[in-house]
Amino acid sequence: MPKVISIHSYRGGTGKSNFTANLAATLALQGSRVAVVDTDVPSPGIHNIFSLEPEITNKTLNTYLWGQCAIEDAAYDVSANVGLVGEGKVFLVPASVKADDIAKILKDGYDVKRLNDGFRRLVKNLELDYLFIDTHPGLSKETFLSIALSHVLILILRPDKQDYQGTAVTVDVARQLKVRKMLLTINKVYSGLNFDILRQKIEETYGVPVAGIFPLSEDVVQLASEGVFCTRFPEHLISQEFRNVAGQIID
Amino acid sequence: MADTGNLQSLAHSITAVASPFRSYLNELYDKYHPLNQGAVADYIPELALAKPEWFGICAVTVGGQSFEVGDCDQLFTIQSISKAFVYGLALEDHGRAYVNSKVSVEPTGEAFNSIALDENTNRPYNPMVNAGAIATADMIKGKSSTDRLKRILDMFQRYTGRELDINVPVFLSEKATGNRNRAMAYLMLNFGMVSERIEETLDLYFQQCSILVNARDLGMMAATLANGGVNPITKERAIDEHYVQDVISVMLTCGMYDYSGEWTYRVGIPAKSGVGGGITAVVPGKMGIGTFSPLLDAKGNSVRGIKVCEDLSKDFGLHLFNVAKAERNLEDWIESNNVTVDW
Numbered sequence: 001m002p003k004v005i006s007i008h009s010y011r012g013g014t015g016k017s018n019f020t021a022n023l024a025a026t027l028a029l030q031g032s033r034v035a036v037v038d039t040d041v042p043s044p045g046i047h048n049i050f051s052l053e054p055e056i057t058n059k060t061l062n063t064y065l066w067g068q069c070a071i072e073d074a075a076y077d078v079s080a081n082v083g084l085v086g087e088g089k090v091f092l093v094p095a096s097v098k099a100d101d102i103a104k105i106l107k108d109g110y111d112v113k114r115l116n117d118g119f120r121r122l123v124k125n126l127e128l129d130y131l132f133i134d135t136h137p138g139l140s141k142e143t144f145l146s147i148a149l150s151h152v153l154i155l156i157l158r159p160d161k162q163d164y165q166g167t168a169v170t171v172d173v174a175r176q177l178k179v180r181k182m183l184l185t186i187n188k189v190y191s192g193l194n195f196d197i198l199r200q201k202i203e204e205t206y207g208v209p210v211a212g213i214f215p216l217s218e219d220v221v222q223l224a225s226e227g228v229f230c231t232r233f234p235e236h237l238i239s240q241e242f243r244n245v246a247g248q249i250i251d
Numbered sequence: 252m253a254d255t256g257n258l259q260s261l262a263h264s265i266t267a268v269a270s271p272f273r274s275y276l277n278e279l280y281d282k283y284h285p286l287n288q289g290a291v292a293d294y295i296p297e298l299a300l301a302k303p304e305w306f307g308i309c310a311v312t313v314g315g316q317s318f319e320v321g322d323c324d325q326l327f328t329i330q331s332i333s334k335a336f337v338y339g340l341a342l343e344d345h346g347r348a349y350v351n352s353k354v355s356v357e358p359t360g361e362a363f364n365s366i367a368l369d370e371n372t373n374r375p376y377n378p379m380v381n382a383g384a385i386a387t388a389d390m391i392k393g394k395s396s397t398d399r400l401k402r403i404l405d406m407f408q409r410y411t412g413r414e415l416d417i418n419v420p421v422f423l424s425e426k427a428t429g430n431r432n433r434a435m436a437y438l439m440l441n442f443g444m445v446s447e448r449i450e451e452t453l454d455l456y457f458q459q460c461s462i463l464v465n466a467r468d469l470g471m472m473a474a475t476l477a478n479g480g481v482n483p484i485t486k487e488r489a490i491d492e493h494y495v496q497d498v499i500s501v502m503l504t505c506g507m508y509d510y511s512g513e514w515t516y517r518v519g520i521p522a523k524s525g526v527g528g529g530i531t532a533v534v535p536g537k538m539g540i541g542t543f544s545p546l547l548d549a550k551g552n553s554v555r556g557i558k559v560c561e562d563l564s565k566d567f568g569l570h571l572f573n574v575a576k577a578e579r580n581l582e583d584w585i586e587s588n589n590v591t592v593d594w
Contacts, residue, residue, distance in 0.1 A: 113268050120274050144261060149269035176255070176262045
């Protein structure tokens with residue numbers, strides 16, 4: 001049965017989009033049909049990682065939310081861009097990067113019901129195994145919705161005080177929304193830190209399992225938001241950690 | 252303890268949006284919107300203006316959660332649906348014994364506008380046929396005709412939680428073409444079943460049928476009955492709890508015109524329909540369902556509305572006499588608990 005996974009972080013810069021793209025690609029590499037929806041309408045970005053050029057994407061999540069197209073018309077097959085061969089597929093529903101479109105959606109808002117209906121239609125019509133929802137940092141309407149309807153919520157944080165505080169807020173909200181399964185992922189961890197102690201401390205603080213710990217990696221930085229790391233370097237330690245996280249989603 | 256009222260309220264509204272039950276209703280809408288069978292009522296010109304594509308579904312739980320799909324703001328005249336609720340008001344005004352003495356509760360296979368009274372007692376067969384509804388309207392108390400109408404409108408406001416208006420052109424058309432109803436009223440006067448203020452009562456009856464409602468109102472009215480007579484959102488009592496069962500019973504046995512037997516067998520949810528295209532359906536203790544689609548079948552019931560209620564009854568086991576385990580558990584689908592098949 002299909003699963004919906006929301007990826008969220010309280011603050012920006014945690015590497016959320018990169019994480020989402022890599023986790024999606026990891027599942028697709030294992031033969032799954034996966035879609036990613038960029039609900040970060042104020043500051044879209046994940047299309048870069050999937051090498052989807054905004055020039056060719058005249059239909060976006062915005063177009064759908066304004067009732068001008070079906071959600072599947074705004075879904076682009078980026079499997080080839082990611083370097084996928086075989087049965088697995090990755091689709092991306094990008095948000096518009098046009099300043100005027102962003103202004104319009106901020107000014108007029110949108111019907112959150114329509115976003116919900118779009119997610120469900122996408123899962124059905126593209127026969128998805130996994131739907132990933134990439135959200136804007138902080139708490140917003142789409143964050144609440146994605147948390148409420150997802151099967152798995154993954155919160156990404158860095159080991160610093162501001163992220164710790166923000167994550168506590170999000171965990172409260174997620175519990176209020178009766179989230180079904182919550183996982184934490186710690187990203188950009190200095191290699192000098194003891195990962196086991198960090199994991200233990202964080203799990204104790206939030207009462208939420210840590211699904212994965214990712215070191216601050218020059219290898220990832222080199223790709224700099226262009227291309228998906230896991231499909232390029234499948235044997236890298238980081239790619240192995242993504243497979244570990246993917247395993248906990250499949251369960 | 253920290254104040255979490257805002258968080259709870261936002262969480263509540265978002266949970267309703269994300270509820271798989273709302274998606275289920277969406278799918279029902281998509282499934283039956285293309286169904287173009289039936290015809291819009293045209294016995295008066297105002298009703299013929301209804302657009303065949305109009306379609307709205309609203310479900311309101313007794314816990315006050317509301318789910319809407321389609322044209323739930325579109326207003327239409329309540330028509331015969333009013334009969335069930337005005338019957339409740341008559342019961343409050345006079346008590347069961349008196350009301351029973353004037354109007355029977357026996358289903359009739361006759362059409363809703365038949366000129367027929369019970370031969371032994373001279374009572375109209377039930378409060379859902381026109382004769383019975385006119386006799387019921389006659390019983391509504393009030394110092395003047397305006398006062399009687401106001402009491403009816405106030406009652407509907409308690410059910411719907413909002414102020415309702417009358418569509419005056421529809422009222423005037425019904426009044427101008429209502430000779431058959433007038434004949435019935437005089438026949439009942441002949442047998443002493445109604446008082447002599449015939450024109451006033453007929454006006455009241457035509458006015459109650461011309462009240463403008465939408466699918467959301469019908470969902471709310473049904474939910475109020477399902478909730479023992481208390482509007483689940485405003486918490487206001489609309490009807491004495493002792494008479495809720497009277498109203499719901501006649502809805503079940505007589506609410507769907509001369510389709511009522513088949514309806515009880517197939518759907519088993521007490522409901523009342525109107526030629527404006529509305530259906531209000533009561534799932535006692537659980538929820539109210541309001542549907543609106545003006546395409547009517549030959550018996551005067553909304554074609555899409557019947558389909559929606561049939562599916563809801565079957566999929567969630569809402570038939571009153573269902574004892575088998577339903578395919579889906581209503582509460583789980585509304586609360587999004589353990590629903591694994593919704594995606």
